[in-house]
Amino acid sequence: MDPTRQVIVALDCDTRQAAQAVVDRLGDACRFYKVGLELLTAVGPQFVRDLVAQGTEVFLDLKLFEIPNSVAGAVRAAGALGVSMVTVHGMGGTGILAAAVEAARDHPGLRVLALTVVTSVTDSDLADIGVSGSAEGQVLRLARLARETGCHGVIASPREVAPLRALLGADALIVTPGVALPGESAAEHARPATPRAAIIDGASHVVVGRSVTRARDPLSALRRVHADLSPRRAY
Numbered sequence: 367m368d369p370t371r372q373v374i375v376a377l378d379c380d381t382r383q384a385a386q387a388v389v390d391r392l393g394d395a396c397r398f399y400k401v402g403l404e405l406l407t408a409v410g411p412q413f414v415r416d417l418v419a420q421g422t423e424v425f426l427d428l429k430l431f432e433i434p435n436s437v438a439g440a441v442r443a444a445g446a447l448g449v450s451m452v453t454v455h456g457m458g459g460t461g462i463l464a465a466a467v468e469a470a471r472d473h474p475g476l477r478v479l480a481l482t483v484v485t486s487v488t489d490s491d492l493a494d495i496g497v498s499g500s501a502e503g504q505v506l507r508l509a510r511l512a513r514e515t516g517c518h519g520v521i522a523s524p525r526e527v528a529p530l531r532a533l534l535g536a537d538a539l540i541v542t543p544g545v546a547l548p549g550e551s552a553a554e555h556a557r558p559a560t561p562r563a564a565i566i567d568g569a570s571h572v573v574v575g576r577s578v579t580r581a582r583d584p585l586s587a588l589r590r591v592h593a594d595l596s597p598r599r600a601y
């Protein structure tokens with residue numbers, strides 16, 4: 367697969383200028399951006415429309431967890447922006463996931479992804495909120511729910527990708543944040559892996575944020591991610 371569409375760069379910025387500077391610097395090397403709550407709230411949806419208009423795919427990371435009617439409305443609004451992916455919390459359960467899937471039907475290019483367990487969460491964090499068992503067990507439980515409700519895929523840490531691929535089959539999207547290049551600090555990701563390890567295990571996409579956007583040269587940093595995925599590719 368083309369690494370420029372397999373690596374999703376997270377634009378976790380608080381101004382349009384900062385986000386645009388990354389987009390301008392990366393140019394054709396990145397064809398897929400993640401826009402999260404910070405950027406969307408700070409700069410508004412026009413920035414998303416502009417990214418889509420220039421042929422870039424957008425993963426709108428809304429992490430929806432609301433009553434089904436409100437989730438459906440937000441998914442329809444995401445579809446109207448032309449984005450390719452939107453996220454819903456798997457912990458919201460069957461009603462919320464099914465409402466999101468149903469609302470996406472009018473937008474054939476829109477994929478609904480269930481967020482399983484945020485990569486920074488550990489087994490003891492789960493125990494604190496009353497979830498017994500391991501993070502991996504919880505990820506697999508929510509992934510089953512996502513499959514049963516018709517979600518197109520899941521968001522999970524690289525550590526759970528292999529069992530998820532076995533569970534969900536070849537067509538599911540498995541998108542993994544929480545990756546770090548070899549030798550890089552793992553920031554607050556409790557369960558990091560390299561992009562290459564995640565893809566080999568079966569991830570369809572990896573999300574990379576600060577390693578690229580905060581680098582002195584974001585384009586060289588992104589090329590290091592691409593090189594990690596395709597070690598024989600010359601730059």
Ligand code: C5P
Pocket residue numbers: 376378400402427484485486487543544545553554555556573574575576577
């Ligand atoms: O850490 P990094 O800057 O690469 O994060 C990129 C994206 O990955 C963030 O936008 C966030 O949604 C997601 N992330 C996550 N779990 C973390 C840290 C980041 O899911 N612990």
